[in-house]
Structure formats: C-alpha cells, structure tokens
Amino acid sequence: MNMLIKIAFRNLLRHKWRTLLTGIVIAFGLWIYLFMDSVMSGLDRGSIDNMINLSTSAVKIHTAEFDKERESFPLNYGLTNIAALEKHLAGHERVKACAPRTQFLGELSNYEESMPVIGTIIEPKQDSMVFSLTEYLKGNYFSEHGVNEIILGKDLARDMNVAIGDNITLFALTKYESHNAEDFIVIGLFHTTDPTLNKSGAYITFKDANTFLDLENTVTELNVQLKRRINLDDLEQDMKQVRAYIDKQFPKLATYTFIELGAGVLELVKQKKAWGVGMTLVFLLIAAVGIVNSVLMSVYERVREVGVLRALGLEGREIVRMFMLEGTMIGFFGSFVGVLLGCITIFVLTTVGYPLDVIYKDMYVDTAGFPYWGTIYGEWNVPLIIGTFLFGIATAFLASIYPARKAATMSVIQAIRFF
C-alpha cells in the first residue's frame, strides 16, 4: 500500500541524520568489500599469471625418477620421448605451446666473489612461446649464433658487480658429475616480479649447455602453456583436463599443474577471499545493529502514532510492513550508494589501474606469498556486485523484523495511554 511507503519514506526523511548514518555504514561496508575484492582479484590474477608465465607454466611434465629427487636438480633423469609428448600435446585444443627446460645448480664467480645460482637451460625461441622472460628483460635475448651467452637476474648482477657485456664464470657439475667451468658473456638482465629469480636466476641455452654440462640435450621438464582464460576457475578446469589428457597417454610421467605447483598461492587466495567476506560480514553486522537500533528508536518514538493507526483500523501486519519498509529502505539506499561507489571504484581500477609501483615505490608488495609490482588492474565480477547489493538489502530487511514486530505486538491501549 503506497500510504505505508509514504509514511515510511517521510519518516526516514524526517530523521535525516539517523537514516544517513545507518545508510553510510551499509554503503561503506559494501563499498570496501567490492573495492577489496576487485583489487584482490586483480592482484591474485597478476600473481598467478606471473608465476605461470615466469616459472611454473600451467602444466609441467617430469619423469617419475626426476620427481623423486627434484630438490637436487639432477641432470640424468631426462624425458626420453619429447617429440611424442609434444605431438600429443599439440592435439589438445586448450594447449597453446610447450617448451623444454632443464634446471641445474651452479655457482657464478667474478674471481673476487662467487654466488650460488639456479641455472635454467632453455630453447630460446620455443621458450618465449611459453614464458615471458623477455617482457622483463633489459639488454638482449639469446641470439641465433651467439656462443656462451647468459642472462642474469638484476639483483644477482648487482651483487656480482657485472653489467651487460661483461664476462663471468659459471661453475657446475656436468651430467657425469665432473666439475666444469666456463666463461659466459652477460647479454641481458631481467627484473621480474619474483625476487628469488632476480637474486639467483641465470639462463643459458641448450646449445651451450650441451658442451658445458655434457647435457646431450637432456630435458628434465616440459612446460605447457594453455590458451588464456580470464577466470581462475576456468583455468583450473583447463589445467586438470590437460593433465588428464597427458596422464592417459603417458601414465608413467609425473605431471603437475599450477594447482599443485602454486598450491600455496591458491590457498592464500582463497583465504584472503574468505577474509574479505568475513570483514564484510562484520560491517554488515554493525549495520544490522544500526538498523535494529534505528527502527527500534522509530518504534518507540512513535508509540502513540502506532496506537492512532491501530485505532483507525490499520492491522498488525500492516504496522509490521510499515516499519520493515522503513528499515529496508535504509538498506536499499545504503546498498545502492555502496554498490554505486563500488562500481565507480572498480571502473577506475579496471581502466586506470592501481599503480602499486608508484604508491609503494621500489618496495615489493607481498601478495599471497608471491610478490607483485607494476600496475594492478581490478576485475569486474557482476554476479558478486548484484549479490552484494541484494545482501545489503537482505541484511536491512532481516534487521528490521524484530523492531517491526515489536511495534505490531504493542497493545493499542498501551500505545495510546503512553503519555
């Protein structure tokens, strides 16, 4: 009945400050939630993408023997059937590319000091189809005819006091466990989002490693990149599918997806989401208490009014409806403002972005255990926005039940006798 709406609405206007304050709590709660969710999703996506694009790839294949001793980066458990694997992978619609890599432990020396490094041997052309090292590179990438070229992490180079064009000596155990040393020329430096990589990462080519480490083209891992999908759930789905596809044909190999490789990150992502939801619940709880209080105040102030309305024939459930309308309207306006602000914020986050590097200067921002820098772009999550809006209204609706019922169950006589 529109008379009830009219009365409820005008009463809200009559107590502007009370309405506004309660509304603001709801609006603020929802806004913070939407803002956080967008930034966090963007951040998480950034972290996950970076991990996949720099070190883990989406799906990684080892031999079972290598897998057992993976901690020590052994060179003698290489994949023997690369060609067949690659051919098989090419047959899957979600696979974009794959690239072989072999990692080894070594030491870098400039004859004054030496530092341990984790070496990664790559097939330059193929590797750049899967990994995006070049995006973070200063200087050059491996040239076709270059010999003994090395690319180092920026921090490592700084610690070793070398620059692009300098020579440096790399020590390592060959495949047959004999010590070897070789001079390499630094052709490029990378500054990635992964500090471990920046501090101890060194890249050389299979061509050079074959002589340096007697490698004989041993490939200890085959990395698979999938066609990009924005949504994390979709990506997880694809990764599982591809792994199943590999397992079916090559059951003896040890195949990992990012779900295992980045388990820590994913776990933290989920925890953070839960945390965000929890925080919003706290805000909404505060808002709910505010609404209960606000409507209850309304009820007590208007005891006589309720009595008069009852005397004029308004029924109990109409009284309930009137006060519930009042509470729910506060919730509606609060939620509307909150979601509107949220959408504006998300819009800015998705278009302009959130320049972490500007805000935090050179600091690494540790997110989910995996650092990230640069500009984060927020993400739209329309179902979440709609859900948040409805949730805000629902909270207000539920919060006004108690005081509204209180108003309706007051005896008419008590109401009119009040003064």
Place this chain on the structure above:
Amino acid sequence: MAILTLKEIKKEFTKGEQKVFALRGVDLNIDKGEFLSIVGPSGSGKTTLLNIIGCLDTPTSGNIEYDGKVLGTLNEKALSQYRKENIGFIFQSYNLIPVLSVLENIELPMVIEKKMDQSEITEKAMDIIKAVGLESMAHRLPREISGGQEQRVAIARALVKNPIVVLADEPTANLDSTTAQEIIALMEKINQERQTTFVFSTHDPRMQEHAKRVIVLKDGAIADDERR
C-alpha cells in the same frame, strides 16, 4: 432506539500485586444522535470506559452490543474490522500522523479501509475539511497548524467514514478555553447536522453545558445519569 448497549461492564487491571477495579459494572444505553458527556474525577474510569466502547480494549466481564450485535464474542481481527467501520476517534493529544498533511490525515481512515479509489477519497476528505473550516490548511503538516486546528482535523478524520459513534477522550484538555469552546461548538454543530452520535469525556464544566446527557462516573461506576 439504542445503538449501543453496555451490560454489566467490568474491567480490572493488575498493577503488580494489586488489583485495580477501573470499572465495577457499568450499564448504559446510548441512542442514535446523542451528544453525551462522561465526567468524573481523575481515575474514575472515563478513559477505560471509552476504550471499551471503542473496542480498543476488552472488558474483563460484561457485554457490549452495537445495533444488537454482541461484540464480546469477536476476536481481535473482527474487532479491528468493526472499529474501522463503525467508530471514529478523537484523542486528547497527538492525534495526527506528523508526516502526513492535514488532507492525508483525513484521508487516512478511508485509505486504510481500501474501499474507495483515491479521487473519491480526496473528494470526501475535501468535503469534510470544509465542514470543519480548514480548507486553506489542507496541505500543511500537523506541526504547521495550531492545537485547535489539529483537533478540528481530528474531528474531521473521525467523521469521514460516517461512523455510528464518535468517541473523544478529553478532546479539549490541551486547548485554551476559547478554542475549547470552538471545538465543542463544532462537535455540536456536526451532531445536529448529521445526527452523528458523540460520546466524550471531559473535566471541563463548560463543555458539560453543551452536553445533552451527562454521565457521572465515580470509582468505576455510574453515579449519575442526567438528561437535559
């Protein structure tokens, strides 16, 4: 013919341990078109009696009959319905809904009833508003008019649905004497023109002068019933 009959109405309240006998057996017949005043000292049971007549409260024992219909057997919802259709109320103070305009306040009983469409409601309300001489204030809020004017609005609102009886609990208690006279004169005029039955309680001896019948309550019982 009596439109309203009270038989052996008793009402007791329990205040903590104590029992208060607000009405100790009231018998009363009210005829159509009466202009009846209930007087008596404070605590004598005037308000209690009016509440029971108005179906705002139920008696502890006894019967009320409206037009031969016994109300004692009706449940809360039916009582509310009956109240809506047959009784108009004027309270001592805080009569009007503060967020509704004068016109909307007068329309309210009809809107609650949901039987007429809005244009009909407004038309009726405007008629009544003229009868109480407030047409120029139709769109003001209650806080923008005087106490006497508020009481006129309350009278208008009590009348819009042509109730069998209009009940008023000390309608002039908050008004100065000139305004009180005006209000009582207005009620009298309506009583004569429309044959609306009025039952009102009062402390004010000058108001009693206008009454055509005065019931004197004392300790919850009728001490005197005087017709003029």
